[in-house]
Amino acid sequence: MTETLTPPAISPAAGSPLALLFDIVATTARLTKDEERDGAETAAADHVYAAYPDTLGRVVDHDAWTGYPALRENALEPSAVAHLGGGLWLHHTITADYRDVLTLLVPCTCRYGYVPSLIEDESDLQELLQELRPTGGHVVHSGDTGGPYCASVPAA
Numbered sequence: 001m002t003e004t005l006t007p008p009a010i011s012p013a014a015g016s017p018l019a020l021l022f023d024i025v026a027t028t029a030r031l032t033k034d035e036e037r038d039g040a041e042t043a044a045a046d047h048v049y050a051a052y053p054d055t056l057g058r059v060v061d062h063d064a065w066t067g068y069p070a071l072r073e074n075a076l077e078p079s080a081v082a083h084l085g086g087g088l089w090l091h092h093t094i095t096a097d098y099r100d101v102l103t104l105l106v107p108c109t110c111r112y113g114y115v116p117s118l119i120e121d122e123s124d125l126q127e128l129l130q131e132l133r134p135t136g137g138h139v140v141h142s143g144d145t146g147g148p149y150c151a152s153v154p155a156a
Contacts, residue, residue: 036078037067044080044092047100052122060090081105086137091116104128106139115139 031039045062064082079093087107094100104125105114119125132138 033069036069040067040078040080041065109138
């Protein structure tokens with residue numbers, strides 16, 4: 001007959017190897033803001049190079065990315081952006097469940113904001129770029145009344 005192991009108490013005994021490991025992790029687990037920025041830039045460049053080898057991987061250099069640290073109070077992970085020219089930006093982040101998310105931020109024709117477009121793969125990107133080509137990389141509002149405000153995300 002086998003014996004059942006009884007797990008230790010919920011909190012490890014002070015001085016135990018597990019308690020010491022928890023102490024080590026508590027003091028070293030948090031990355032600095034600079035490390036988060038660097039990690040975000042590297043993750044963005046790696047994702048674009050691997051997932052978009054025939055488009056973005058050919059034109060967006062590794063050094064084009066600017067990283068930003070996490071905003072924990074808003075539950076936002078570290079991210080990075082790259083300027084494509086013409087007012088268009090790429091935004092990359094990794095979700096809490098470790099998925100890469102790439103978004104193209106496209107300026108409005110009214111020049112008052114941006115419209116985010118989630119990019120799933122290269123064919124999705126190519127389709128979006130075909131739509132934007134006639135307007136020089138700007139989103140035209142459907143039903144726009146020509147007023148001073150649009151329904152897009154305001155430019156900062």
